[in-house]
Amino acid sequence: MKRTVASTTFGILAVAFASAAFADLKPEEQIEYRQAGYSFMSWNMGKIKANLEGDFSSDQVSKAANAIAAIANSGMGALYGPGTDQNIGEVKTRVKPELFQNGEDVGQLAREFMDAADNLAEIAAEGEKSEVQAAFADLGSACKACHKKYRADN
Template sequence: MKSQLAIALALSAVTTAALAGPIEEQIRFRQSAYSFLGWNTAKIKAQAVDHPETFNKDQVIAAANAIAAAANSGILEQLYGPGTDQGTGWKPTRLKPEYFQKQAEVKELEATFIKEANELQKVADDGDVADIKAQFGKLGASCKSCHDLIRVRE
């Protein structure tokens, strides 16, 4: 719980700085936040899906806690300021301009992501690899749904 608070506070500080800065900074912060999520999901995928023989419960719990903390922080949606569908952060943004017209759908997908992240956190704490793998698939599906709606494919 202490690590979740630290992650949420760090994300909050980053978001405050991002919203105050130029569009390019906002895009960089958003790209960094999703890289952080991707790094943690990759740890779970490697240990629960691809190579369960390497499963380390403590590492999977830490990754699931980080994902849930970011999901529940309320910060991610703040990284989509007006104009951030154009420009370059670390690389060109992949946010579709339609994002700003699809807020109801985005909110619904966000709620699903939060629900699945919280469930992954619970399942990871129990430590059953098969359950983690199944819940990880649900989390991944929630991510894909959002990508399909608002993210330009590379």
């Protein structure tokens, strides 16, 4: 519980500070940074999946889950500024314009993703493989919920 409160508090503060820091970024830089964040989360999810399918290392899983939770709570929403709903030169994005038109739904999906990431980090700290599997599946569902609505397939 303490970890969830701390993560939530950190997330709120990160959004406040990140909004100011990202204000000076060009739209193409925002796209590149958010893609880097999602790539790093994906890499860590791959590490967790490999552990669940092979030799389970609770330490590796916990570290990967903490990295995912940190990124999920880092204020990445600030990287969806005006003009980031389209390709810019060589910088391509797969975000659908609908993401920018449905703020309430996107906010709900983001909260569910952050909650699932925080839950996975908490469960992973305990090191119980079967519980990690369930929490990891929940996180995957939270990812897919947003991808299904707001990420283009191309």
